[in-house]
Amino acid sequence: MSELHVDLTRVFVAHDAAEDSVDSLLGLDFAHECMGTDYINTQEFARIVRESAEAMLVPSCTRLPEGSLVIFPDRSDRCSTIRLTASLYLALVK
Numbered sequence: 001m002s003e004l005h006v007d008l009t010r011v012f013v014a015h016d017a018a019e020d021s022v023d024s025l026l027g028l029d030f031a032h033e034c035m036g037t038d039y040i041n042t043q044e045f046a047r048i049v050r051e052s053a054e055a056m057l058v059p060s061c062t063r064l065p066e067g068s069l070v071i072f073p074d075r076s077d078r079c080s081t082i083r084l085t086a087s088l089y090l091a092l093v094k
Contacts (some may be wrong), residue, residue: 034061
């Protein structure tokens with residue numbers, strides 16, 4: 001798990017933790033999207049956003065209140081930066 005300092009210029013905010021429910025995502029049935037294995041709707045959403053943004057902030061299926069930041073590294077502006085500030089190794093198996 002890593003902590004990043006991110007300074008981006010074009011982020012599409014689809015989830016504002018201060019205003020939106022964790023289950024809110026612009027008309028999509030968010031609970032359904034998190035439970036399934038059909039990613040057509042979410043992939044299409046990301047494709048549309050990617051055309052004009054270098055990242056998008058969306059609700060997290062893990063229920064983290066801050067949401068998830070999805071970064072499109074190949075769409076980054078020259079003045080945007082992503083810097084690793086901390087990292088924690090998580091053993092996933094014993």
